[in-house]
Amino acid sequence: MDTEVDALVQTAPVPVARRGPLRLKLLVLSGEQAGRSHVLRPGVVRLGTSSTSDIVLTDRVVSRQHLQLEVTDERVVATDLGSRNGSFHEGVRFTELEVRPGASLTLGTVVLKVVPEDSRERPLPLSSRRSFGALVGASVKMRELFTVLERVAAGGGDVLVQGETGTGKELCAEAIHHESTRASGPFIIVDIAGIPPSLMESELFGHVKGAFTGAHGERAGAFERAQGGTVFLDEVGELPLELQPRLLRVLERRQVKRVGANDYRTVDMRVVAATHVDLEQAVQQGRFRKDLYHRLAVLKVVPPPLRERVEDLPLLIDAMLERLRRPPSALSEQTRALLAQYPWPGNVRELRNVVEQAIHLGEDTLPPMEAPSGSTRMPQGALDAELPFKEAKERLIEVFERDYLQGLIARCDRNISRAAREAGIARVYLRKLLTKHGMMLVDDDDSRD
CATH class of the missing domain: 1.10.10 (Arc Repressor Mutant, subunit A)
Structure with a gap:
């Protein structure tokens, strides 16, 4: 497995119980210096194009004295030093901001990300794309996603896309397929949540004539129909427990057995699965097999919510x-x-x-755009x-x-x-x-x- 992709695939900050002083580093994600990282020691760290800056940036729309980071054992405060073009956090210009691990800052065309010092995340350059397939975005989070998708698409391995409803999980799957070496092959969609349980096995694995009442002929399942292409398993978290071992065999051995058949058939396809369900929690609750989850989540892509x-x-x-x-x-x-x-x-x-x-x-x-209970409107x-x-x-x-x-x-x-x-x-x-x-x-x- 590509360790760089593994380090990239989950970019959202995750709250972690912290022990001891805060230890962070600054990753440069774009610009001429993309790929560099700087450890943030306690004290004042100044960023700009001036040779006297603690971190010298070469972007020509960055000011000589652009940004100051005040680093303590407890927090990091970023202060714009009156720069001409401003400092931005998630697209919003700021003058002073408390920076948390996982936050991205933009100075000119330079994108910086603050991560824990021991983070495995690597300062790989952000994608220069503003779209990937039908996915659209110029934000740091989407450019991070495009970087992941570019690498995942080229890699050929199975992928799990996990995210909220409406974030574009199917669009991620389509883009992975069309950007891969399997683009000329079929793209087969299986809506697991929409298939009656009695038909699920046949839809996935196919059946032979006489396998059950109404089976008047042979039928290839989704994995066989996707030969040379990609199968998209939408809402894989809804797959019945009794069928999960059979999916695991497909992923591990690339073999399927039609309902009513005695022999296995070899298939050559890629699997992209998607779910809005927290599969780790489903594993703990006994609703999803642990071995299947780990096999699916070798490459895990998380499209960000719109907020x-x-x-x-x-x-x-x-x-x-x-x-x-x-x-x-x-x-x-x-x-x-x-x-x-x-x-x-x-x-x-x-x-x-x-x-x-x-x-x-x-x-x-248009109806009144009221914020749902428990949520807030956008602050700016x-x-x-x-x-x-x-x-x-x-x-x-x-x-x-x-x-x-x-x-x-x-x-x-x-x-x-x-x-x-x-x-x-x-x-x-x-x-x-x-x-x-x-x-x-x-x-x-x-x-x-």
């Missing part, structure tokens, strides 16, 4: 409008601003449904119902402008000419908006201190 990549919202909305053959202007700034406040428990699938409803039925038909620019209407509207539009611009400049590689063309606005107006929100692009004459 963890808010900066991708404008890009996602524009991509959805493009598929509907509508221009970006088809959705008003006011509606975009409202959508930016919602936590999206149904993730990208829910966003797509809302966008399609707004386009086909009109924006005035939260709507204050006590404000006068005009002021509240202006605040929401300001939030939309900032989020839209962040997504725009990310997917246009911070090139102002390309960004203006893609947004369909004049360069002069785009510069005005960028100045308003404290952003500058790389082909500006004054792009650095």
Whole structure:
């Protein structure tokens, strides 16, 4: 197994009971210095292009004195040192921020990640892609995902995609297939949750004539039909316990036995399984075999929920409008601003449904975007119902402008000419908006201190 992929496949920070002082390191994930790491010792650590900086960065839109990290045994506080182009955390500009393990910071085009000093995670370069198959995103979390998918697709091993409903697990599976050496082979989808238990065995493994009432002829199962290609087992966590040993044999020996047959058949295919269920918990509860889980989870991919990549919202909305053959202007700034406040428990699938409803039925038909019980709205620019209407509207539009611009400049590689063309606005107006929100692009004459 590729240890680099193993170190990458789960990038989300996991709360761990910590003993003793905090020990962290800084990984450089993009830019000319991608691949480097720096241990963070207690004290003040300054980052910038100046040769006097503790960590010297070479990106030309990073300021000479850009960011300061105050490292103690208990925490790390990041402070922007008045940089011209700003410091960002998950797409949001900050002046001071407590940085936790797993957090990503962006200075210019340099992406940095703070991880425990003993972490196995390697500072591999972020993918330069803004899409992978039908998956779309320019955020750090999505570029991390694309890095994983690129490597996993090329590797050929079986994959487990585990994530929340609506995060694009099937899209991950399709992308893995189409980017692999099996792309010319079939892509067979098995919706385990949607198949009646009485038909599950036949659907997966096939049957011979007379195997059961109604079996009037032979039928190949999903694994045989996927010969030379990929089988996608959707909601594998719903697979009945009695069939799990048979799936394990397929994974380990690439052999299937049709229902009613006496002999095994050899199959040549790849398995990508997906689930929204916590399989480790299912193993503890006796609902899923431990040996099958470990065999499936050799390569485990976790697509991030939409609430963890808010900066991708404008890009996602524009991509959805493009598929509907509508221009970006088809959705008003006011509606975009409202959508930016919602936590999206149904993730990208829910966003797509809302966008399609707004386009086909009109924006005035959208229901109130209320946060579900136990969740909160996105913090930046939260709507204050006590404000006068005009002021509240202006605040929401300001939030939309900032989020839209962040997504725009990310997917246009911070090139102002390309960004203006893609947004369909004049360069002069785009510069005005960028100045308003404290952003500058790389082909500006004054792009650095």
